[in-house]
Amino acid sequence: MGATKLSGMQKQVLSLYRGFLRAARSKTTEDRRRIEMIVSTEFHKNSKEVDRKNFQYIEYLLRLGTKQLDQLKNPDMVSISSIKVVTSKT
Amino acid sequence: MAARNALLRHLRVNVNASLLKDNIGARESALPFTVLLRRFSDEVRGSFLDKSDVTDRVISVVKNFQRVDPSKVTPKAHFHNDLGLDSLDTVEVVMAFEEEFGFEIPDNEADKIQSIDLAVEFISSHPQAK
Numbered sequence: 773m774g775a776t777k778l779s780g781m782q783k784q785v786l787s788l789y790r791g792f793l794r795a796a797r798s799k800t801t802e803d804r805r806r807i808e809m810i811v812s813t814e815f816h817k818n819s820k821e822v823d824r825k826n827f828q829y830i831e832y833l834l835r836l837g838t839k840q841l842d843q844l845k846n847p848d849m850v851s852i853s854s855i856k857v858v859t860s861k862t
Numbered sequence: 863m864a865a866r867n868a869l870l871r872h873l874r875v876n877v878n879a880s881l882l883k884d885n886i887g888a889r890e891s892a893l894p895f896t897v898l899l900r901r902f903s904d905e906v907r908g909s910f911l912d913k914s915d916v917t918d919r920v921i922s923v924v925k926n927f928q929r930v931d932p933s934k935v936t937p938k939a940h941f942h943n944d945l946g947l948d949s950l951d952t953v954e955v956v957m958a959f960e961e962e963f964g965f966e967i968p969d970n971e972a973d974k975i976q977s978i979d980l981a982v983e984f985i986s987s988h989p990q991a992k
Contacts, residue, residue, distance in 0.1 A: 778949065778973060782949065783969070783973060786949055786950070786953050786969075786973065787969050789950055789953050790953055790957065790969065790972070793953070793954065793957050794957075812950070812954070815950050816948075816950055819948065819950060
């Protein structure tokens with residue numbers, strides 16, 4: 773898997789992943805660990821299950837993830853509920 | 863008083879400029895450079911970390927990463943080829959470096975950090991790394 777050269781789409785995915793981990797930093801230690809676990813599982817699962825040529829679906833997941841990240845960035849968001857949406861929807 | 867302050871400010875600017883200029887040739891040897899920087903006030907944030915120190919800290923961060931076999935971690939190890947990490951794991955490792963060294967690595971730089979020596983290179987040349 774492209775260890776040296778990343779495609780534009782891969783970069784978008786990694787950037788979204790980074791965004792989630794950054795957002796998780798602003799939560800309490802416990803929430804943070806839970807968010808990181810769920811987000812990491814979700815991304816790794818999709819990286820194995822989704823065909824890397826299925827651009828439309830990946831774009832859909834990127835849009836969905838971006839929306840969920842925006843919600844997570846809200847300081848009032850206590851993570852769990854919004855994160856449960858991540859697992860159930862995708 | 864105002865005049866004195868103005869003069870002091872003016873003097874410091876001069877000192878900074880000339881010391882830095884003198885020092886450009888001596889950059890190769892890391893020690894004199896950091897020693898010189900210590901003469902400045904805290905406002906001048908520009909000290910670079912020692913490379914071997916950075917290497918040790920980078921290696922210990924990677925060794926503590928859950929999906930890494932600590933015995934495979936060497937100063938030259940490649941995250942994917944040697945340690946078997948995928949690109950998502952690499953993102954996590956680089957984020958862990960951010961926390962260890964207390965500064966943010968922008969996306970386009972982070973994507974380039976694919977091995978321990980590249981990480982050390984980047985961090986030790988970054989003035990904000992702590």
